[in-house]
Amino acid sequence: MPFEAATRQLADIDRxxxxxxxxxxxxxxxxxxxxxxxxxxxxTARVLSRSFVHGESEVKSPQERAVRLIAVAxxxxxxxxxxxxxxxxxxxxxxxxxIRDLVALHATSSQQGDLEGLxxxxxxxxxxxxxxxxxxxGRTEIEQRYRGILSGGPTRMAHAHPPESVRxxxxxxxVAFVDVDSVSVSGEGLRTPFFLVFTKVQDKWGVAxxxxxxxxx
Numbered sequence: 001m002p003f004e005a006a007t008r009q010l011a012d013i014d015r016x017x018x019x020x021x022x023x024x025x026x027x028x029x030x031x032x033x034x035x036x037x038x039x040x041x042x043x044t045a046r047v048l049s050r051s052f053v054h055g056e057s058e059v060k061s062p063q064e065r066a067v068r069l070i071a072v073a074x075x076x077x078x079x080x081x082x083x084x085x086x087x088x089x090x091x092x093x094x095x096x097x098x099i100r101d102l103v104a105l106h107a108t109s110s111q112q113g114d115l116e117g118l119x120x121x122x123x124x125x126x127x128x129x130x131x132x133x134x135x136x137x138g139r140t141e142i143e144q145r146y147r148g149i150l151s152g153g154p155t156r157m158a159h160a161h162p163p164e165s166v167r168x169x170x171x172x173x174x175v176a177f178v179d180v181d182s183v184s185v186s187g188e189g190l191r192t193p194f195f196l197v198f199t200k201v202q203d204k205w206g207v208a209x210x211x212x213x214x215x216x217x
Contacts, residue, residue: 091170098205099168099198103180107161111185113154119143121207123199128210131192160185174200190215 102121109117122139129135136142149156165181178196183189193213198205 087171089170089173091168091173091176095170095173095176095200095205096168099176099178100163100166102198102205102207103161103166103178103196104163107159107182110157110159111155113150113157115143115146115150118146118157121205123201123206123208126207126210129212131212131214158185159183160187162187165191176205190217192216 105117106121108114109120119139119142122142124139125137126139126142127135127137128142136145146157159182161180161182165179167179169177171177176198178198180194180196182192182194192215195209195211195213196207197209199208200206
């Protein structure tokens with residue numbers, strides 16, 4: 001690539017960068033983390049391109065400048081790729097509602113001592129790590145554990161999941177990460193954060209992974 005052409009292309013890149021990250025393609029999902037990552041990449045690319053255009057880097061030959069140009073172009077391609085292939089997708093209202101309904105069902109069932117309702121939202125191969133570190137694998141084993149707890153009284157597992165604590169992030173149309181708090185029915189006392197992975201299998205949502213956090217004030 002001729003020296004003059006390389007310089008012109010670098011200048012074009014710099015002008016594009018000067019217009020800001022809003023000119024780059026977004027996937028339409030307005031992910032905060034994605035926008036921050038995009039801005040950071042664009043800022044780095046701006047510094048690189050300006051240094052190449054305005055002679056701030058120690059490049060001593062047209063050949064070196066051409067190589068650096070290729071590096072900038074590849075970097076910009078990476079920026080675009082990061083935006084297009086962000087890890088958050090837009091879930092449908094129906095899917096979000098189905099997940100929230102399952103979270104609510106679990107809480108309601110715990111208050112009623114309803115063992116069937118407590119495990120209704122679990123996939124057959126779900127696994128759960130409890131606050132004590134124990135890992136329970138499979139819906140059947142989880143159900144046995146719940147049955148043992150409920151044998152001490154129908155409300156032994158009673159709790160609530162405040163709707164405002166439910167945070168859903170879809171990584172794929174059929175995979176969602178969910179954060180939710182578990183609190184006493186009265187809402188008083190400690191709250192325990194839970195992390196759940198929901199997956200959609202045969203058009204039905206269910207919990208594949210459940211992880212209990214440490215009770216917090």
